[in-house]
Amino acid sequence: MIEVELIRASYRPDRITTLFVGESAPASGDFFYLGNNAMLRHMQRATETALGPADGEFLDRFKAYGWFLDDLVLTPVDKLPPSKRKTTCLAAMDGLKDRIAAYRPLAIVSMLVGIKNIVETAAKAAESNAPRYAVPFPGMGQQTRFQNAMLEIIPSLPRNGIKKGAG
Template sequence: MMDVETTRASYRPDRIATLFVGESAPASGDFFYFGNNAMLRHMQRATEAVLGQSAGDFLDRFKEYGWFLDDLVLTPVDNLAASERRARCLAAKESLSERIAAYRPLAIVSMLVSIRSIVETAAKAAGSNATLFGVPFPGMGQQACFHNEMLKIIPRLPRSAA
């Protein structure tokens, strides 16, 4: 299997306009940037509903928009007990803060309700004045809610001038 962080880095735009922050890459290997997974399909569906469809690969377009998906925790936590999962998320706040300071995004979207406060605290610690958004993760029956929230925020998300 390809390395998550190497693959993620290959999709990092030169200038990150909007930073999406997930909890972690899943233990299953269904990583967003590997393609052909539910998260990618939900993101593509919502984005194309607002911005329209275009030819080519969605992940390439995502990068061209200046959009980038990073994770709070850089190792899978979805297979851990709730207390350990929460502890790892809290412990990753400083690392995320450092990455936000380096990325300097104009907007940050937390992709899971339970990590939103950690992401917002990391952004503040980074000295970021990015506009902050949060959406529920599109799983566990939250797919429609994710889609509806994304329809509201996509028009407000900064994109590169590409």
């Protein structure tokens, strides 16, 4: 997991405008910032549908916007039994709170409805007034719901060089 966190750090913008919070990197190694994975493809499709295509690599554009994907839990939880998974997520709340306080994002998006309450609690504990959103994870038949939810919020998500709510 050290490699995952080093790769994630290489994509961290100087100023995080929008913080996306996933549950954890998957045990399979199909990590968002490694490219060529379903989460990246769905995020790219939603972003390009909402904002139009752009030249260059999507992850570079994502970073240039000030967008950053962090995870609630910094070790994979997707293969854990449900009760252990929930306990692990709850135990990670303080770490997320500290990162939100350090990042000071202008908006926060939970990338899984099931972690919304934990992310909300962490943001409040970090004294963040950033607007918070939650979208379904784009897996297990939820791809269309994810796309629709992202299309609704992307235009209003803060981006570097773009005022909130501007195209």
